[in-house]
Amino acid sequence: MKKTLFTQIEGGKGFYALLATLAAVILIGMFAVYQMEHNGHWITGMNNQIVWGMPHIFAIFLIVAASGALNVASIGSVFSKKIYKPLAPLSALLAIALLIGGLAILVLDLGRPDRLIIAMTYYNFKSIFAWNIILYNGFIALVAVYLWTMMEKRMNRYTTIAGYAAFIWRLILTTGTGSIFGFLVAREGYDAAIMAPMFILMSFSFGLAFFMLVLMKTYKWTGRPLGDVILRRLKNLLAIFVAGVLYFVVTMYITNLYATEHHGVVSFILRDGGIYPILMWGGYLLLGTLIPLALLFHPATAMCRKAMTAASWLVILGGFSLLYVIIIGGQAYPLNLFPGYEVISSFEGDVGSGFYAYTPTLNEILLGFAGIAIALAMTAVAVNALRFLPESLADEEVDPHAKG
Amino acid sequence: MSDASLNNTSKTDLGRREFIGNGAKLAAGVSLAPGVMLYGVAHARPADQAVTDDVRWGMLIDTNKCAKGCDACVTGCQQENGWGPQSGNETKSNEYQAAQWIRKVDLRNTSTGSVHSLPMLCQHCEHPPCVDVCPTGASMKRADGIVLVDKHICIGCRYCMMACPYKARSFIHEPIVNPRTHAPRGMGTVESCTLCVHKLDAGEGTTACAEACNSAGHQAILVGDLKDPNSEIAKKVASVATTQVRADLGLNTGVRYRGI
Ligand code: SF4
Numbered sequence: 001m002k003k004t005l006f007t008q009i010e011g012g013k014g015f016y017a018l019l020a021t022l023a024a025v026i027l028i029g030m031f032a033v034y035q036m037e038h039n040g041h042w043i044t045g046m047n048n049q050i051v052w053g054m055p056h057i058f059a060i061f062l063i064v065a066a067s068g069a070l071n072v073a074s075i076g077s078v079f080s081k082k083i084y085k086p087l088a089p090l091s092a093l094l095a096i097a098l099l100i101g102g103l104a105i106l107v108l109d110l111g112r113p114d115r116l117i118i119a120m121t122y123y124n125f126k127s128i129f130a131w132n133i134i135l136y137n138g139f140i141a142l143v144a145v146y147l148w149t150m151m152e153k154r155m156n157r158y159t160t161i162a163g164y165a166a167f168i169w170r171l172i173l174t175t176g177t178g179s180i181f182g183f184l185v186a187r188e189g190y191d192a193a194i195m196a197p198m199f200i201l202m203s204f205s206f207g208l209a210f211f212m213l214v215l216m217k218t219y220k221w222t223g224r225p226l227g228d229v230i231l232r233r234l235k236n237l238l239a240i241f242v243a244g245v246l247y248f249v250v251t252m253y254i255t256n257l258y259a260t261e262h263h264g265v266v267s268f269i270l271r272d273g274g275i276y277p278i279l280m281w282g283g284y285l286l287l288g289t290l291i292p293l294a295l296l297f298h299p300a301t302a303m304c305r306k307a308m309t310a311a312s313w314l315v316i317l318g319g320f321s322l323l324y325v326i327i328i329g330g331q332a333y334p335l336n337l338f339p340g341y342e343v344i345s346s347f348e349g350d351v352g353s354g355f356y357a358y359t360p361t362l363n364e365i366l367l368g369f370a371g372i373a374i375a376l377a378m379t380a381v382a383v384n385a386l387r388f389l390p391e392s393l394a395d396e397e398v399d400p401h402a403k404g
Numbered sequence: 405m406s407d408a409s410l411n412n413t414s415k416t417d418l419g420r421r422e423f424i425g426n427g428a429k430l431a432a433g434v435s436l437a438p439g440v441m442l443y444g445v446a447h448a449r450p451a452d453q454a455v456t457d458d459v460r461w462g463m464l465i466d467t468n469k470c471a472k473g474c475d476a477c478v479t480g481c482q483q484e485n486g487w488g489p490q491s492g493n494e495t496k497s498n499e500y501q502a503a504q505w506i507r508k509v510d511l512r513n514t515s516t517g518s519v520h521s522l523p524m525l526c527q528h529c530e531h532p533p534c535v536d537v538c539p540t541g542a543s544m545k546r547a548d549g550i551v552l553v554d555k556h557i558c559i560g561c562r563y564c565m566m567a568c569p570y571k572a573r574s575f576i577h578e579p580i581v582n583p584r585t586h587a588p589r590g591m592g593t594v595e596s597c598t599l600c601v602h603k604l605d606a607g608e609g610t611t612a613c614a615e616a617c618n619s620a621g622h623q624a625i626l627v628g629d630l631k632d633p634n635s636e637i638a639k640k641v642a643s644v645a646t647t648q649v650r651a652d653l654g655l656n657t658g659v660r661y662r663g664i
Contacts, residue, residue: 111560111592
């Protein structure tokens with residue numbers, strides 16, 4: 001196998017136009033944050049029933065995708081599949097960028113973002129949330145070291161071990177993210193041990209979809225060759241991950257159906273809940289799972305780049321739908337405080353047997369997009385400044401006959 | 405299920421119950437008064453004295469006495485702690501965003517059809533999920549069982565609200581004017597019933613909601629030390645059937661209900 005040549009991308013007109021666009025999205029998002037922090041959260045759709053809203057969906061999507069974006073590098077270093085090695089630096093870079101984008105959203109949505117220093121210095125070690133803060137910081141540090149071992153020749157011999165460490169850390173990290181919901185004992189919508197492994201599969205799928213989009217777009221815009229060999233591998237992987245998420249989602253609802261006490265929440269999500277069944281069946285299952293699987297496997301579209309791009313976008317869309325159902329749907333379903341009783345009337349703020357409504361506002365969505373823009377801008381600046389990307393990923397470069 | 409038996413599942417209370425139980429067995433027929441002397445505590449806690457776990461503050465709500473349509477406890481709490489429409493605060497927040505430290509709920513038994521009315525508030529759990537999940541430790545439980553939010557450490561992440569089984573917590577969605585000194589409410593933080601900790605610490609032995617309920621002539625709310633066997637609340641809990649809401653979660657709440 002030839003030595004891969006990594007170079008920076010050119011900072012041409014298109015590059016600066018991209019940066020300017022991303023900066024604009026970030027600025028608009030910051031204005032939304034200013035509005036939220038100045039006026040208070042009443043200008044959002046969130047309330048005392050739906051306490052986590054749109055920002056959390058964006059944030060958790062990015063955090064989950066971050067650890068998944070690292071997969072390509074892990075497969076290269078940990079499982080020694082040589083063909084993925086040229087992609088490892090971009091994969092690690094995206095992992096860091098997506099995580100920072102996601103965390104930025106979480107922090108900016110806090111009631112008191114100015115107290116971030118408290119969150120960093122006061123730890124309640126019983127809190128899975130506090131553990132997540134440590135896991136996130138550790139992930140960024142570890143992946144940065146991993147990147148360094150890849151990009152600095154003298155350090156190359158440590159790449160495998162750093163890759164292992166980052167891989168194991170990412171599994172723990174995603175388990176931790178999933179556990180944020182798994183630990184909420186009182187909430188029926190979340191009470192499932194399956195949450196943690198499901199989040200790992202979700203991270204594989206969303207992260208790879210994001211990675212493929214960035215890879216294809218970057219190579220197209222910079223005019224670098226990107227061969228079918230590598231893309232075929234990636235799209236097959238994506239299809240496996242998408243199917244894996246589907247397996248967990250189906251398992252989760254089927255096991256819930258065995259427990260009579262969960263019938264209410266399951267039929268709420270799958271049948272009666274208004275927006276939630278629509279997102280579940282239409283958004284997640286049809287658009288986010290079945291159509292991408294068809295696009296990735298059908299002989300007519302399997303190797304078409306447009307189809308791959310569309311499939312990746314759809315997987316991301318499906319991911320947002322699924323997270324919306326899990327995060328918002330889980331809160332919209334009322335807590336059953338008095339088994340054997342029916343709540344007939346209640347003072348404001350408690351709708352009894354009805355479901356809690358949530359309508360996201362523009363501010364929340366703008367903040368979410370700002371998080372994505374932060375991740376993309378970081379990536380763009382990095383690939384422009386440092387040698388992250390192989391000059392060519394043409395078939396003869398990646399060498400299909402090399403072992404792996 | 406009677407609360408006395410539920411209490412036995414809780415470690416903190418176990419030692420004490422066992423002690424009393426064994427003591428009672430040893431001195432069969434002798435009144436509990438000597439035990440009371442041993443554990444007697446002065447109810448007014450001087451400011452320089454640490455809060456101890458000799459006390460477990462609790463509340464017993466008798467839903468048989470609680471009147472449907474009455475919300476004296478809610479307005480009493482609002483006046484005391486500076487929330488609700490009268491406080492001039494949270495004028496922009498909608499009904500789901502405005503604070504709700506205590507709320508009235510009416511229930512109908514699905515099999516018998518009997519109707520009950522009761523106030524719902526922070527249940528001051530012995531094992532509070534909000535305290536477990538809080539990343540900074542702002543959610544905390546005092547040694548005497550009162551669950552509070554430290555307004556200076558709360559970052560407003562709302563994880564405690566996700567974790568609370570009783571929906572007893574509120575997030576402050578807009579700037580607050582003229583907060584009470586004993587209830588320093590502030591935008592961007594989470595709050596809930598404090599069990600009128602300022603009144604208890606001052607030795608008043610009761611809460612604003614209980615006082616308001618008494619003034620309204622219902623006497624449905626009883627506040628006291630669950631660990632003091634001589635207290636009215638402890639005697640009641642030991643003698644009549646009381647319930648904890650969502651007892652299945654094993655949180656051993658400090659707020660108990662009678663009649664549901
Ligand atoms: S909102 Fe405040 S009290 Fe609640 S978990 Fe977060 S930091 Fe703790």
